[in-house]
Amino acid sequence: MVEYKVMKVRVIILPKxxxxxxxxxxxxEMLLDGGFDVKDVKVGKVVELEVxxxxxxxxxxxxxxxxxxxxxYVIE
Amino acid sequence: xxxxxxxxxxxxxxxxxxxxxxxxxxxEVSFVDHNTKRLDAFDCVVLPGGFSFGDYLRAGVLASxxxxxxxxVEYAQKGGLVxxxxxxxxxxxELHLLPGALLKNENLTFLCKDVxxxxxxxxxxxxxxxxxxxxxxxxxxxxxxxxYVPEEELxxxxxxxxxxxxxxxxKGNINSKANPNGSISNIAGVCNKEGNVFGLMPHPERACEDxxxxxxxxxxxxxxxA
Numbered sequence: 001m002v003e004y005k006v007m008k009v010r011v012i013i014l015p016k017x018x019x020x021x022x023x024x025x026x027x028x029e030m031l032l033d034g035g036f037d038v039k040d041v042k043v044g045k046v047v048e049l050e051v052x053x054x055x056x057x058x059x060x061x062x063x064x065x066x067x068x069x070x071x072x073y074v075i076e
Numbered sequence: 077x078x079x080x081x082x083x084x085x086x087x088x089x090x091x092x093x094x095x096x097x098x099x100x101x102x103x104e105v106s107f108v109d110h111n112t113k114r115l116d117a118f119d120c121v122v123l124p125g126g127f128s129f130g131d132y133l134r135a136g137v138l139a140s141x142x143x144x145x146x147x148x149v150e151y152a153q154k155g156g157l158v159x160x161x162x163x164x165x166x167x168x169x170e171l172h173l174l175p176g177a178l179l180k181n182e183n184l185t186f187l188c189k190d191v192x193x194x195x196x197x198x199x200x201x202x203x204x205x206x207x208x209x210x211x212x213x214x215x216x217x218x219x220x221x222x223x224y225v226p227e228e229e230l231x232x233x234x235x236x237x238x239x240x241x242x243x244x245x246x247k248g249n250i251n252s253k254a255n256p257n258g259s260i261s262n263i264a265g266v267c268n269k270e271g272n273v274f275g276l277m278p279h280p281e282r283a284c285e286d287x288x289x290x291x292x293x294x295x296x297x298x299x300x301x302a
Contacts, residue, residue: 019179019224020179020182020222020258022180022181022182022183022184022258023180023184026184064137064141065133067134067137067170067177069176069177069224069225069226070177070179070224
């Protein structure tokens with residue numbers, strides 16, 4: 001049997017800096033109301049992938065998962 | 077004219093749009109599903125509202141990656157008329173046929189109400205039956221309608237007349253109070269540089285009959301067949 005290697009990848013997607021993030025703002029207000037000393041909150045999403053070795057992750061993320069106009073991302 | 081109404085899994089304004097085109101405009105109309113690869117047979121392609129693919133990942137993105145998404149790009153690049161309403165507008169931005177993006181409403185609530193709009197460009201096939209500066213009333217129904225485009229691009233869009241509709245008050249004043257969702261520069265509808273692709277968040281197909289209390293939506297449809 002051919003051994004097929006799988007990579008686990010986690011992509012963290014956040015609203016771009018400077019862009020209004022109403023979800024982050026709402027969460028921040030809730031935390032401030034709760035008495036926490038919070039300076040900034042951003043709400044984004046996480047996509048976990050299991051992909052074959054050699055997959056072009058950058059292309060996958062930039063072409064399909066992220067809208068570069070409004071989002072930035074980190075690959076883990 | 078022969079119209080196509082695009083049906084993605086989760087489209088839900090497709091029948092309203094079909095009804096307006098067939099019964100009120102008296103034109104030929106067909107549904108085309110998300111696996112459709114060619115649109116050559118049509119004179120106008122309409123992307124209706126709804127929640128294509130459940131709005132998963134980002135509103136409109138999954139629909140934009142279907143065979144029909146590719147066919148719409150090819151059709152638009154040949155100069156075909158493409159109209160995107162609400163989710164259809166979101167899909168057109170994800171296809172990069174229209175500039176900008178549609179983000180979550182500033183107040184985070186789903187908005188379902190009537191709005192006033194000022195017609196900023198009446199030279200398009202979609203708007204030629206309106207007066208320039210005319211104030212019209214249409215319903216909106218969306219959670220992700222906050223139009224965003226970088227400032228620099230916004231300026232060149234304005235110069236080229238790509239801003240087609242702006243949210244305004246009853247008298248046509250553009251101000252933040254009349255902006256329901258936080259869209260940049262009160263933008264409710266934009267077109268591409270060539271003027272053959274138009275997207276708007278309000279629903280003209282829901283505003284076509286006196287019985288429903290509207291008269292302005294049908295004018296957009298009449299513009300198309302004029």
